[in-house]
Amino acid sequence: MAQFLEVKNIHKNFGKLAALSDISFSVQQGEVVGLIGPNGAGKTTLFNVITGFYRASSGQIFFKDQDVSQAAPNKLAEMGLVRTFQIPRPFRELTVHDNVAVGTLFNPERMHKTQLSTTEFVEKVLDGVKLLPQKGNLAGNLGYGNLKKLEVGRAQGPLPDLLLLDEPFAGLTLSETESLIEILRGLATQGLTLVIVEHKLKELMKLVKRVIVLHYGKKIADGNPEEIARNEQVLKAYLGRRWSKSNA
Amino acid sequence: METVRKELFSIVMVGIISIGLAVVAPVSSYDFYLMGLLTSACLWVVYVVCWDLLAGYTGMLNFGQLLFAGVAAYTVALIEINLKMPRPLTMLIGLLTGILSSLLIGLPSLRVRSTYFALVSFAVLLVFFRITLTFVETFGGDYGLSIARIFSREVLYYTSIILMALTLITLRLIVKSRIGMALQCIREDEETARAVGVNIQRYKLMACLISAFFTSLAGICGFYYMGHVGPEVFGMMGSFNVVIMGVVGGAGTIFGAALGAGALSVLLEFMRPIAEYRNLGYALLLVAVVMMASRGIWGSLASYFKK
Amino acid sequence: MVQTVIVFGVIWTALYCLIAFGFSLLFGVAQVLNLTHGMIIMSACYVAFLLVTGLNWSLGFSLIGGVIGSVLLILIIYLGFIKKLLSAPHTSMLLLTAGLANAIQQIVILTVGPQNKFVPTMITGGTTIFSVVLSNQQILSVVVAFALVVLLVLFFQRTKMGRAIRAVTQDRSTASLSGINAEEMYLVTIMIAGVLAGVAGLLIAPIQTVTPEIGWEMMVTAFTVTILAGLGGPIWGVVVASAIVAYAEIITAFLIAPMLKEGAAFVIMILTLMFRPQGLFGKGRL
Secondary structure, eight states: OSSSEEEEEEEEEEEEEEEEEEEEEETTTOEEEEEEOTTTTTTHHHHHHHTTOOOEEEEEEETTTOOTTTTTTTHHHHTTTOOOOOOOOOOOSSHHHHHHHHHHTHHHHHHHTTTOOOHHHHHHHHHHOOGGGGSSSSSGGHHHHHHHHHHHHHHHHHSEEEEEETTTEEEEEOHHHHHHHHHHHHHTTTOOOOEEEOOOHHHHHHHEEEEEEEETTTEEEEEEEEHHOOOHHHHEEEEEEEHHHHHH | OOHHHHHHHHHHHHHHHHHHHHHHHHHTTTTTHHHHHHHHHHHHHHHHHHIIIIIIIIIIOOOOTHHHHHHHHHHHHHHHOOOOOHHHHHHHHHHHHHHHHHHHHHHHHHSOOHHHHHHHHHHHHHHHHHHHHHHHHHGGGGEEEEEEOOOHHHHHHHHHHHHHHHHHHHHHHTTTHHHHHHHHHHHHHHHHHHHTTTOOHHHHHHHHHHHHHHHHHHHHHHHHHHTTEOOOGGGHHHHHHHHHHHHHTTTOOOHHHHHHHHHHHHHHHTTTGGHHHHHHHHHHHHHHHHHHHTTTHHHHHHHHOOO | HHHHHHHHHHHHHHHHHHHHHHHHHHHHHHHOOOOTTHHHHHHHHHHHHHIIIIOOOOOOHHHHHHHHHHHHHHHIIIIIIIITTTTTTHHHHHHHHHEEEEEHHHHHHHHHHHSOOOOOOOOOEEEEETEEEEEHHHHHHHHHHHHHHHHHHHHHHHHHHHHHHHHHOHHHHHHHHHHHHHHHHHHHHHHHHHHHHHHHHHHHHHSBOTTTTHHHHHHHHHHHHHHOTTTTTHHHHHHHHHHHHHHHHHHHHHHOGGGGGHHHHHHHHHHHHHHOTTTTTOOOOO
């Protein structure tokens, strides 16, 4: 396989607004990558393009060597690419258990490979995201913190190889965030490739080995956390020219 | 099959009720009247349960459920009157047209929110109503199309019971299966459903076609029973009654919908003399249920017990 | 013949504009799919009919009565019912308004009877325009309708309240933050919708037979025009869409069969939903 995930020259325009300009990068299997940038930089737009919710104005996306630029989200899920949503979107009238089980139902071949029954698998996932005690509750009754965890749990239903998380720590308390970091670290150890959009940089840096930075729709940096923290352009983007000049 | 085993209880219950129904009418002294009532009730159950599949499970609110029945019935009527075809073929064609008519509502609504489905269903019904009234020579205008009685009342009575049982069991098995799960996810959140691998288009279409299949069969059965089909089958009232029965009985629970259909269809018959008041009453009943117990009677009871 | 089509097209464009505006206002502002809208229009027709023939009021007062009746009706529907269900899923709202619409229809049938009614015209006589014979009533209807549409456009684009309402349409919370009382704006919008429905009913009643079915016919029209125009688009988008639907219907009526004119609207609806779901001028949310 050339690259696990390859994003090639992606442009996305909304009318005259260039939300994404010439974005290119690739991700290897097993990497844990962070995607950061000031508000409006285009992170969620990029996510939407990669996961099939938007169509790119030009450019291509390759996943496992296949051109998925035009692929629908459910096709991507079948191939092993799943995303979470920044604002949790659970299936409210289904139980926590069923929320995770759904993904398994539509990817039977992968399910089969695990040699587990649906219930065993779902409980394993729920245990991983610390939601096992809630498994019989309706998702609509959960609190925000648990809903964020359910997002991660539900996304594992289709047994993805690549998981894209959109601001998983948004709105969580410090301890909830720590808890989620542990969970994500666990997933990475199991071999899941992760791409995480986040604003909470300190927490994100604890998790990722590589960071891509977007600004006004363009990629301005790509490297490990230490390099990024010192990168002149990144500092300028986040903090403004004066600060970066005096502290570079 | 895992699902069948789990649902054994429901299946047996359906069987018992059906057999009970089958025996009741011929045994009682009100024969024909009761038979007619029960035949009609069985068909209403089919209509409402099929509606529930679309509306309660998939979230596609359908104000034109009887469209499928009407198209199938008119097709069969036209063939019976104008052509000479073996009866099984006639019914098959009727069934096919009924199923196809569901695409008229289903296809345009595929790419948009399920709420648009509701409005399109209104429009289709209205158009077909107009068509039957416009081309009077073909469709018989206000009088509709009539034929002499072909099947005996008993035969149709038993057929309707069997059809009802089959529909109930099949739909129950479907909603408890993977398909049912997909439909519910579509109802809850289409984007999320896509994100976990559900092909929205495919399942929406599937729901339309299954719903239309049984509804068409019931429509054909109804036609042979009455020996008549008229433009009122495309009228607002009929399909609206389906909605009311489904909501009051319990949308999203096959058996609740069936119960609503059974009870309200019988009531419908009894209240025929005061038709306008009955219609008003039913409309207000719908409003009351929606405002207070959005899960219908069955659903509310069910969630009450779940707690 | 062509002139007839063109002229009648103009008339119905104006009237459809009024109907569609009322419906799309509520849809756009409050996200409410108000299936009772058609029935409110129908009620206005019947109220006017009753006041004129029943109570022998003068035509002028009957008209005002009709409009006031519509506004009251829509307020009752909103405050008594719709408001309670605003947070419920859309299907509940559809069911609620469908139930209410049916209830209204049945009440009307019970009160006035199911036969077709004829509402007397406001002014008599006819005129000929471009060698097409029109009743003065029809001309009056068009003029009033167009005047209202222009007023509406001006209201929404120039006045402070109009802009406030548009703000609430786009983003309720942000609008609140800017000091706009969203609740008040909802009520204003609803009343405007009521007035539009009332006037539409009153203008249509004298030039068309009033039957209990027209409630649903209006609904289909309103809906078709609204989706053809698209949500979130410019106000004149509704005007263009009304024109398209009106002319399609008239041409169908002339060339195929008068009863099938809803067929034209239906075909437009299907084509729009299948090939351009966001409508001609719509932006974003479906």
